[in-house]
Amino acid sequence: MSEMKTPDARAEIPDPMIDASLRLPLLALFGGAAFWLVVSSVLAMIASIKFHAPDFLAACPWLIYGRVQPAADDALLYGFCIPAGLGVALWLVAQLGQAPLRGAIVPVVAAKLWHLGVLVGLIGILSGNSTGFAWLEFPRAGSVILFFAYLLLALWAMMNFAARRERALHPSHWFLVAALLWFPWTYSTANLFLVAWPVRGVVQGIIGWWFANNLIFLWLALVGVGTAFYFLPKFSGRPLQSYYLALFAFWTLILFGTWCGIPPGAPLPAWMPTLSSVAATLTVVPVLAIAIIMWKTLRGPTSGCNITPAPLSSLSANEVGGEGRGEVASLSLNSNPLAPSPLPAQAGRGSRQQSQAAPPTNCEPKGGPFCFIRFGFASFVLSSLMFIAMACPRISRVTEFTWFGPAQTQLQLYGFFAMTMFGAIYHLLPRVVGVELPFPKLARLQFWLSMSGVLLFIVPLAIGGVEQGMKLNNPGIAFMDATNAMLPFLRTSTVGLLLILLGNLLFALIFFAMTFVWGKSLLKKAHAIVTAPLKNQEVKA
Amino acid sequence: MKNGFWIFIAVFLALGGSWCGFVLAPELQLGGAKQTTVLNTSDVYPVGRPGEATQGSSVYRANGCAACHTEQVRQTGMTCGVTLTEAGKNPQAVTNLISSLVLINLTKEAADAASAKITAGGGKTEIHITATGPDIARGWGMRQSVAEDYLYDQPVQLGSLRAGPDLANAGARADANWQLLHLYAPKSEVKGSAMPPFRYLFEVRKIGREPSPDALKLPPEFAPPAGYEVVPRPEARELAAYLLSLRANAPLYSAPISP
Structure with a gap:
């Protein structure tokens, strides 16, 4: 029972050394991630416009649909999601373990290497050198770079984990450390058996599905849920409800989730899709357990609205928030000299209505990191349920091969994972860089753009996908009619992509504005150092 | 779980389990698969694709055709x-x-x-x-796709979205000429087609001393200006050869039908 209390009762000592030690690695990881995020939405936009005008950019082989679409997907997954997830994991591991990162130069180099790998991979896809496997399209050169960059980053995170001063494990630890170990195994298996020494025939398909499921469903779930398990208790001012439920969710998620992914209609011996469908059905258990944990953590009596657009002040406001007081208050203690004075406490009153989408009062519950993470969490539950539904043979008969699948993937990648990462980054970046979030209102605007964008993208595609599936299952309806019926939905989703593109541009703008302000302050400091001795000499003279 | 060791054990058990189940076991069961025989005959199946079609498979991969086309027929x-x-x-x-x-x-x-x-x-x-089943009623194939159909594919491009029709039996539906015309100008063959034209697989060139025998015979609204002709580049021929080689209709023990 002792460990049941430790994770949340721990006193996190505000250690500027920890944040400072992570500064350069995180800037390298997030900087490239912000860039690829914009690239991915531009590519996705180009792909989507082709459904309005098939001739659009058709003369240029680099920009045809079959290359641009996988490039957009991979830029989002490998360019943004994984480096952002690794960055947040590095920060969380250091924060939870109260140990500064040593030898930060290695993760900086690894981050640059990772983004180089993404560049090589994307050029490979666009120039027609894709491997042809979904989510593994990067040609060999790109995959090798990615793999070693990941190993270095994960190794440093693990070393930091091993060197932690706070020995008790937080539930976030399980999820994040498991994710760190998960990727090298799946990625190397897929690359060795599909690209380097390809297995024969349909086994390629099986390994491809296994890999995609373990990366997109499981790796993202581990990192995203691990992140949310750290942040939501902080924002709500209540401990995670509860330790044992989280343990149960962790075990069931990795035990069942890893077997999902083989579609029921696959041309395989029947035991494989059947086993996968059973595993997917069982995955309802961890998804519901995680939903219950979140619900109980957020909806308790002491949960308060303590979110402001500027995350630093949000934590200060949290001081009065209730049970989480000890850790949170200590965190907000001048860990950042630029932090504004705490805002008037908003906590403890009207918590329920404010944590819903109530009209913004002066505490502005929308747009803070909390809203990103809360929306991300809701998307996690919904996208996981969609994923599980698609593994059910009855439903799969309709949704397989339709736009329902891409809608689910987008909800998983963007609605759940990217949104959770946005929230985490908006929270941790000001601390790490030591600069206040420059345009808090823009961050709020980004939340609205990204949220409505992802909804406008996935809702039409999911509904249209079901309709398309029912039409395809009726041989009386010509194929062309079923396809054309999809066009209005596809065209609506373009609007969603446009909003996502704007949201991503805002994110990149905020990020680079912050690094710019930081760089300027660095220059000022350097300038001060350079000019200071001169002045002294003048005074002496 | 008190220390990192237990997380390692958890990952090892969970991922190791599914690795054995979905990487190792399928490889043991199917990885050594050999050709089978067509039901009630001594013909072997599948036969490898001709060389040009194998190169065409790589054109199919490079241009991401599988983003919109599946190669698997379902049967109810x-x-x-x-x-x-x-x-x-x-x-x-x-x-x-x-x-x-x-x-x-x-x-x-x-x-x-x-x-x-x-x-x-x-x-x-x-x-x-x-x-x-609906796929079969649409004429996309005579039987469901089974593991044997993909024995010689590298990579296996099953596809996951039907923005365009299934191609598992594309070779049984159209000839090379149709494929080339359709690749150059999809709308010339399928009215209202949403497929982008793949004109960069073709060369539009001035007619020399006499027109090339390979030049496409396009309907007037898609034809190049007078004095020019559209000739398929090698990639277009290879892709067409690959599409023609797509046939998965042979009756097999695992998917019996009457020819």
């Missing part, structure tokens, strides 16, 4: 029918027998039973198996 069931091939020595009795039996839209068991009754009456029968 099958029906059997019993046909009398020989009436035997006592045609009248067999005829009476047949009129008392249902001989179409049967399950396999019912068809076997009916066939056994007729055979006992002295007649000879054949059982016809037909696959059913």
